[in-house]
Amino acid sequence: MNLNNEMIKNYISYFENLNTHFFNHENNNNVAVIIEPRKHEYLLGVIKNVMTKLDKTWNLHIFGSDLNEQYLKENLQGNFIFTNLKINNLDQKTYSLLLLSQTFWSSIKEENILIFQTDSFIVNEKYEIPKEYAFLGASYNYGKLVNLGYIDVVAPPNYNYSINGGFSFRKKKAMIECIQKVSNQDIFEFRKKYQLNTKIFKNNFILQEDVFFNHALLLLNYELPSIETCNSFCSQQYKNYDSFGIHAFNQSCWNFKEKDLLEFFKIKHEKTLQFQKEKNKNIEKKTNKNLIIL
8 A cells, every 4th residue: 555545544544433423404504415326435434524524504415325325324423314316326427417407406405515525525624615606616627739729628718717516515596597597509609609619518418517507607697716716615636735625636637746645634634633632622621720629
């Protein structure tokens, strides 16, 4: 096992072994949502990481399957919503189809939604999500070199970056509005109007869900967050050691270096543990000071 794998395994193991309870509350309007039918090796640790880093105003909704329903209900303490998708795996297209269906969003009670996956973690619990945005995630570029110049083939008009959906904040109402009012053809014509690359948009029945929402929100006059706001929210292609979360750290295309993984999975974690230790000491001192000895 190399250093990086061992470091990540230790980090996940810490959260897996946490004896923690979390509870959904009827009045909460925030929810963390994970869509994972597999009994993934990171699944339990990732869920515990996210739910212990968020405060008590956040509920949990898991979209799973027969493969992991019993496992999660036996190993997560507290109450949460579990929706059985009745499917044992999702590829990129079926995942996008799910998120592009109004039925999916309507099945979630809360308005403010944090989507997370098994390759994402919260690493800065002091961050406050700017909830004025309908969609917020890590920024990324996806393109090609043409005549010695770079062309981003998915970034929406007037933007030189896209927003990734793997670890992202969403507004339920806006997602449903996009699905109801915007078609793939609308997006194709939108890009064509601005003379942008349309190759992957032409006659494409299933767009990648985050690419769809990037464009649909603009067509409906929603404001997208700046690249700085995106990178404060999540590190992916662009690294920010103070970001709220990280995503796709184990995918080579996003180029996480050893120093990046060391910072996110070891140094920041150790600082957090030390801070918690000092905080608990201060609470204990304060409690002892206020004790009345009879």
